[in-house]
Amino acid sequence: MKRLDPFLPFLGVIGLIAVWYVAVWNKIVDPVLLPSPTEAAIALWKGMNGGKLGIDFIQTVHRTVVSIAIAAVIAIPLGIFLGSSEKLYRSVEFVIDFFRSTPASAMFPLFLVLFGVGDKAKISVAAFGAMLVILFNVAYGVMNARKTRLLAAKVMGASRLRVLSDVMLLESLPQTFVGLRNGVSLALVIIVVAEMFIGSQDGLGHRVFEAQQLFNMPDMYAAIFAAGALGYGLNLLFLLIERRFVHWSGK
């Protein structure tokens, strides 16, 4: 039975497709609203191979990657700085938590005023949201660094700066990756939503929205699956990077 274990995840997928087919064949859902899995798959294949969907996909990837990169470049050093002093972090904690709890979509109008209707506004809202998530995780990672490990470095004669770079930084890496993964998921959500509504010409959000407006359901499902695959893939990518570079995590 053990040999079948790697195939277990596929059971759910097969089950979902089967239910879908059954629903289509028995016309449980209006066929206009729910095309068959085959139609959706063909739309996905065609769209990704030289169709508009491929271009939109790349646009969304590009925006998400740029926003997460900006977020990481700002949040990681800032998180280490804030986390290295508990007092400092406590004094800004409320502000961070407040904006972290504010729905990023509520910030769209503000960013539109600041950056105009182009890519800049979308990317900066997503970067803003992701930044707070990463910042919070990095700061906590640094603050929760094992006291014994810090003492060990100190007792061996490490300077404050050395303790920070040799111990705190590495201690916070597992938590930093948690932040990066959550951050990238959030950035993707924000980007896709922004692509739907803020006068967009491309991107997966735009594709979903346009397909819906044109009542082209196979295209809409194709775009949804492309977005899902993107989200899943990004998460997986970060997990793989984490396994590679934070080999001690959880050990």
Next chain:
Amino acid sequence: MNADAALRTSSTGAVAPVEPVVVTRPHVTIRGLSKRFDKAVIYDKFDLDIPRGKLVSVFGPNGCGKSTLINMIAGLIPMDEGQVLFDGMLLSDIKFGYVFQNYREALFPWLRAFDNIAYPLKLMHVPKAERRARVEKLVARLGVKLDLNRYPYEMSGGQQQLISIMRALVVEPEILFLDEPFSALDYEMTLFMREQLQRLFIETRTTTVLVSHDLEEAVYLADHVLLLSRHPALVADFVLYDAPRPRSDATLSDDEFVRVKAHCLEVFQREVRRA
């Protein structure tokens, strides 16, 4: 001055009629050490001499301040008052090693065992080639057979603690502090590690202060057993145990060992009852 630490600091009838030991200046002199946590007075004008090249075991009731003592000597926590001198020098002027009880949290899991051991040398800006040479020299000297390319989490508890001890020794410290280094290990590993520590000590003769909650271990490894009392901690006794090294299982049933251990237990129980 301070001809014999054992005599000077003993407050109650010392056991062994102290043989004329070679008169050397004590390595560490602790004078007027005071420490309180909030209202609890842990140390009040505490004096102690630690002899050079000897292994001193610290034993006493729970919470009497054993860890606090070596942490203050090693500069991990500040003292309220008093002075600790090493050959008349301050802590900042000497090299010392400290081994934590919790090896899991004391080692760096992102570094291989080898780099963990070499880390203090890196802090001292020793060039890479020399770091390698010095770690290898230490390994050869201790006769350690371990794959140092592994990460700490790939090793057993005893192996990890051995790595921490080597990390403390690699700088060739003048003094070594160990706070219950074996108490997180299982019994078999503890016995093995005691032997390792004894061999290390015979090999290096580094002045060593070992906190132990196991009286047998404390006496077995010690040249002197420092027995502490509680609230505030005083030297209840400073017992000499000078059985020749290497000591072995046979030592444990030796008359002198049994007598010293019984004496320590008596002092300990008196102190526990008093509190």
